[in-house]
Amino acid sequence: MKTSLFSIVLMGCWLCSCSDISLDQVPQTERSEANFYKTASDFNNAVIGVYGTFKNTGIIGQGSGPYLYMTELSTDNTETGQARGGTATELYYFEDYNFSLSSSTISTAWTGHYVGIARTNSILDRLPAANIPQASKDRFEGEAKFMRAWFYFNLVRFFGDVQLSVHEITSPYDANSIPRSPAADVYAQIIDDLKTAETKLPATIPAAEAGRASSWAAKTLLGKVYLTLKQYDTAAAKLKEVIDGNAYSLMAKYADIFPATTSFAANKEYILAVQYKSGLLGQGNEPGQIGQGSDLWSNWAAVNSGVALLGAGGGTGGGFNRPTADMEAAYEPGDLRKDASMASSYKATNGTTVNERYVVKYRQQGALNGDSDVDFPLLRYADVLLMYGETLNELGRTTEALPYLNQIRKRAGLADKSGLSQADFRLAMEQERRVELAFEGHRWFDLVRTNRFVPVMQAKGAKVQPFNNLYLIPQREILLNKTLTQNPGY
Template sequence: MKKHLSLFFFVLLLTGCQQFLNVQPELQVDQTQAITNASTAEAAVNGLYNRLGNDNYYGSNFPALSYLSGGDVQWTGSQSAPQEITARKLTATNSYVGSAWSAIYSTILQANYLLETVPTLVDPQLTVDRKKQIQGEAYTLRALSYFDLVRSWGGVQLVLKATHTPSDNTGIIRSSVDETYEQVLKDLTAAEPLLGTTTNRNKVTRKTVWALRARYHLYRQEWDQAETYASKLIDDAASYKLAKPYSAFFAGNATATTESVFEIAYTNSFKNGHYNWWLPPALSGRREWAPTDKLVALLNDPNVGGNRKELIAQTSPPGNLWYGKLYCRTPLGTDPAYIIRIAELYLIRAEARARLGKLYTALADLNAIRDRSGVSASQAATKDALLLAIETERQVEFPFEADRWFNLVRTGRVAPVLGITDASKFVLPIPNSEILADKALTQNQGY
């Protein structure tokens, strides 16, 4: 089972290998040989973040599942996997689906091992406070991983213990959607008191937990709590504020700006794979994903996109090809992956307030986003008008991040917006290789 290979991968990571390898279970090793002191614990934490930023997770494939499904990004290349996604003909053997599933579970299993091992370590260089911080980071990233699993596949197997042998953690039946979400909240709740309240845009802190809780409560339609947790970040104006103009958070090789709550950092030796798929050949990419004509029109409309038109560019004649440039910095592949930005917190609070009937303050939050993008203030005067305006704002605010598809599913808008009426297609298929490896794992209906 692919997720059981995580232990072997972890040891490879400690020795500097970052490439996903297919190995046989007999190559698995005991991780108790890997985390034994402060230095190996710190290496393991760095490895956990690398798991999150892997090409198959936030480095490429997982966000692609969202924006290729969401109708605003088209496939222009030769690969069959993204073609299935955009054609809405997903199969259980789709490589994007399989690799994303494996990468997310790999992140979970590494978090599990840290949670098991770090509390037992005895090393004067590993203080009690640092142990708590590491555990808090592991709980938070496990929560994020399960959140991404449940919003993509529905209820999943909850693997909460470290894996030491290939047979560990097999035979676990899928939990329900509610049970999986409950685990997300349980992990975020456990993480919060363990973490400091500092501001760190590349590592998990208590503020990261607050931001993820705002998103969690929005998905669970717990509007009061969504508003409360979003306000914790928005009200911290010394640490978080909207970058202005819009492109200020990514243009000119900007990183870790006040716009960012949590982003993954990349380097020449640990690259973000997005650029390869977005940039045209003239800029050393393959341009197999590109904005649709509809999205180009929205971003170039001064009354909708405003200065968010900086997200796209066009090649010179005779090609005149539109491409996304959120991931196009120098050196190539060093663009951050944006997990959550303060802009999302404004739109979370706007929606929560609209749902609660607080239309005036909801409109103020929406217009804060529009103002920084150079768009005139919305005049939406009813709850329904506000919710539709917020949906459109998300569409042009996060077109190349993991938002559009999940947002439409969450709000029940897939059918009217995309014309997909088969609700079984609102979740992804469980990878066939995983079902073959573990007979306790069942397929989603319709696949």
């Protein structure tokens, strides 16, 4: 029997928020609004379930979800290392810009984000009546609204007008008549949620709660939203708050941002990151992984590299997001970020050199297949500095903007830029964001919001058309909801 998007969302909500239930508690199948959402612990578990949505197969998954195909593989940053056909068919949609309306990758991206939205709505609808301390209420409200804003911010950038729902939907049939709301309304809701979140979230997150949003995360995301909307004055003010707060700073070395050995407390650059944890089940290392590791390294390592790159038990290497030759050439001579981000060859087990590009930013030697500890950054301080410099330039304050660009270049071992016009600064910023944030899910968003996606990609021979500034609405959703319409061009 067909089921709607939101029936999937509701099931996902309960599966996540009611996890880790011991034998002496109410069975998960009997957990409902009547016996859940009662205590602060219940709400805390539900909020943690929302963060768990980052690892949903429809978003980042263990590390190689649709989010990174849609933001990296569809650009000049990466390409598919696998041969055409079979499991790589979906990946080549993003290289060829020839999408199937039934693309499972895009469909799971849509549903994955709505799973997260449904979880936040369940929390927010029940918080007002909860008999828990007000401080806990405020924290949970702030986190839920921050996360809802994050999900909707991705959706509206990927798809344009989307279904806007801010309350729990208890019947799958209720979702089948929700139309697409104008993007402007979606952005208004995002901003409203983030304004609340920045006032209710704590400024400091202890190491034991690594991966949870702070007020600085809300301010950073809000600044990014304003920048996307070209509200440069407001964006500059919000991003300056983050800079002046002195809660974050650049790591001394670019490579230090990403190693698995860097603790959350020691990484002063991460404002928010998806937390991964490798390991085996049980105290005695019984077989079976705990399922909280990242598969970025094993899936992005050179295709079929196997033991040579991944070690025993590390997998074969998927090459799912292979850096393009154009990406390799984008690094200036002497840029220290290149070797910390990608490699061009490796030594096979027989000693021969294999010339194959691959991403090393999330490398962890010795990790089991799909079980790396390396966290994935969602918001980091270097992005704040670059966004702030961009807003100043757009406000005609190019001379003031240059130091923020040059802070990033200095760490990379590169000379300062000087004497740039506003137009030259835009191109310099486009280049700097590309190499600084490579393989972190920024390139497609950056090119689209600056109206550069089509000209940049067409100049490099890609078969991109203006309608590719948005992705298609999954055909499955249109079949289930007759009020939904397809984006033009698909």
